Amino acid sequence: MERFGLPRWSVRPAAAAAFAVHVFTACGAGCALVALLAAAGAHWSTMFAWLGLALAIDGIDGSLARRLRVADTLPRWSGEVLDLVVDVLNYVFVPAYALVAGGLLPPAAAVPLGLVVVVTGALYFADRRMKTADYYFRGFPAIWNIAVFYLFLLKLPAWLAAAIVAALAVLTFVPVHFIHPLRIARLRMPTMAALVLWALLALVAAWRNLKPSSWITAILCILAVYFVGIGFLRRHHP
Numbered sequence: 185m186e187r188f189g190l191p192r193w194s195v196r197p198a199a200a201a202a203f204a205v206h207v208f209t210a211c212g213a214g215c216a217l218v219a220l221l222a223a224a225g226a227h228w229s230t231m232f233a234w235l236g237l238a239l240a241i242d243g244i245d246g247s248l249a250r251r252l253r254v255a256d257t258l259p260r261w262s263g264e265v266l267d268l269v270v271d272v273l274n275y276v277f278v279p280a281y282a283l284v285a286g287g288l289l290p291p292a293a294a295v296p297l298g299l300v301v302v303v304t305g306a307l308y309f310a311d312r313r314m315k316t317a318d319y320y321f322r323g324f325p326a327i328w329n330i331a332v333f334y335l336f337l338l339k340l341p342a343w344l345a346a347a348i349v350a351a352l353a354v355l356t357f358v359p360v361h362f363i364h365p366l367r368i369a370r371l372r373m374p375t376m377a378a379l380v381l382w383a384l385l386a387l388v389a390a391w392r393n394l395k396p397s398s399w400i401t402a403i404l405c406i407l408a409v410y411f412v413g414i415g416f417l418r419r420h421h422p
Contacts, residue, residue, distance in 0.1 A: 196257075198252070198257050199257055199258060201252050201257075202249075202252050202253075202254040202257040202258045203258060203261070205245060205248045205249050205252060205254050205263070206254070206258070206261055206263060206266060208241065208244075208245055208248070209241065209242075209245045209249075209263065209266050209267055209270060210266060210270065211241060212238040212241045212242060212245075212270035212271075212273070212274055213269070213270050213273055215234045215235070215237050215238035215241070215274060216234075216235075216238060216270070216273035216274045216277070216278050218234045219231045219232075219234035219235050219238070219274070219278045220277075220278050220281060222234060223278060223281055223282045223285065223286075224281075224285075226285070226286075228282065228286065228336055228394060229390045229391070229393050229394055231278070231282060232329075232333055232336075232386075232390045232394070233387075233390050235274055235278060235279070235329045235333075236383075236386065236387065236390065238270070238274040239274070239329065240383075242267070242270070242271065242274070243366055245263075245267070246267070246366075247366075249263050268309050271309060272305065272306060272309050274329060275305065275326055275327055275328055275329050276301060276302055276305030276306065276309075276326055276328050277302060277305075278329070279301070279328035279329045279331070279332040280298045280301040280302045280305070280328060281298070282332050282336075283297065283298055283301060283328070283332050283335070283349065284297075284298035286332075286336065288332075288335050288336070288340075288342065288345045289342050289345055289346045289349070290342045290343060290346055293342075293346045297346060297349050297350065297353075300349070300350070300353045301328055301349065301353065304326070304353045304356045304357075305326040305328060305356075307356070308323065308324075308325070308326040308356050309326060315364070316361065318368065318370075319364045319367035319368050320361040320362065320363055320364065320368065320415060321361065321362040321363070321364060321415075322359055322360075322361065323355060323356045323357055323358055323359065323360065323362075324352050324353075324355035324356045324358075324360075324362065325362050326356060328352075331348070331349070331352055333386065334404075334405075334408065335348070335349075336394050337389060337394055337396075337401060337404065338401070338405075360415065360416065361415040361416070362411075362412065362415040363375065363411060363414045363415050365378075365379045365411065366379075368414075370414070371414060375411075375414065378407050378410055378411070381403070381407065382404065382407045382411075385400050385403055385404050385407075386404065388400060389401070389404065
């Protein structure tokens with residue numbers, strides 16, 4: 185075990201628990217691979233199901249790491265770097281492939297916009313100032329998994345979808361604020377309730393092959409406006 189930088193489990197059970205958190209985070213990379221395989225077969229609902237599982241892992245692992253003091257227990261292993269690697273795969277790379285291959289964009293614009301997504305997304309995750317002190321994101325936080333989910337859900341005209349992708353790419357570098365729904369203090373309870381409702385309805389949408397009832401689509405859109413709106417409110421209430 186020493187060659188992995190880990191003590192013997194019988195001596196340091198805390199190290200075993202801490203490393204298990206890293207393994208849990210790394211499982212998100214496995215989700216990305218399976219999601220990509222699904223996307224390659226145009227199984228978009230399956231792709232989003234795996235991306236959703238990766239999103240759930242990403243929402244849980246940070247709390248586990250802080251609770252178990254993983255950074256102090258295993259200083260050799262960077263949970264922050266691991267998290268960023270997994271996030272780039274699930275939030276940027278796989279959604280960019282779906283964007284290019286899913287027929288959502290004008291054919292001539294699909295590959296160029298896919299390149300824009302991966303390049304701007306990679307730059308965003310390298311930004312040391314991507315978050316404010318109160319856990320808001322600066323700029324569009326490269327959550328292309330969510331953006332592409334809505335494009336598949338709404339089935340917009342190709343030119344409009346292309347315009348939205350271009351606008352979000354630009355917003356990556358604009359100092360507007362987007363919430364981190366699990367960590368902000370302001371409006372925490374309604375935001376958590378909205379997040380749970382969004383997750384349930386998104387799961388139903390994926391289960392129904394991205395063709396849910398119109399009321400489900402409407403509520404998902406309203407929730408998107410809510411999440412974006414909180415970020416804009418922060419600009420006027422520092």
